[in-house]
Amino acid sequence: MTDGTRGDDDKSGSGKPPPDEAALSARLGSLNQRLSKIQDDRKFQTDQSETGSGNAQSRASAMAVGLRLSSELVAGVVVGTILGWGFDRLLSTSPWGLIVLMLLGFVAGVINVMRSAGVGRTP
Numbered sequence: 660m661t662d663g664t665r666g667d668d669d670k671s672g673s674g675k676p677p678p679d680e681a682a683l684s685a686r687l688g689s690l691n692q693r694l695s696k697i698q699d700d701r702k703f704q705t706d707q708s709e710t711g712s713g714n715a716q717s718r719a720s721a722m723a724v725g726l727r728l729s730s731e732l733v734a735g736v737v738v739g740t741i742l743g744w745g746f747d748r749l750l751s752t753s754p755w756g757l758i759v760l761m762l763l764g765f766v767a768g769v770i771n772v773m774r775s776a777g778v779g780r781t782p
Contacts, residue, residue, distance in 0.1 A: 728775055732768040739764015 743760030747753040773779055 728772050731771045731775060732765075735764045735766075735768020735771060736761065737764070739767065 739760045739762070740757065742764070743757035746756035746760065750756065
């Protein structure tokens with residue numbers, strides 16, 4: 660082994676890799692080409708979707724929809740709570756009016772959110 664040969668790895672001495680390594684290298688090259696093609700395709704699709712002038716507009720629109728839906732839910736709970744507190748003060752049924760009408764307000768808020776979001780509509 661002092662003469663600089665590779666020993667058992669390369670018996671032919673010609674410097675060519677064994678057939679197993681050549682096949683592995685070919686498969687690795689093929690895999691690299693396929694991966695780079697897929698990455699290029701994804702980058703192209705991402706670039707197309709982001710270059711549209713409506714990207715910032717759609718993001719702002721989505722934010723507006725989210726705020727509207729959350730405000731409808733909160734409004735339902737707040738209105739139910741205020742009405743429940745008012746009934747408790749008038750009828751001296753504390754805390755049952757508050758509890759019942761708060762739950763009804765929550766249900767009403769959820770129904771309003773579902774109606775606004777279009778969930779449950781038949782086409």
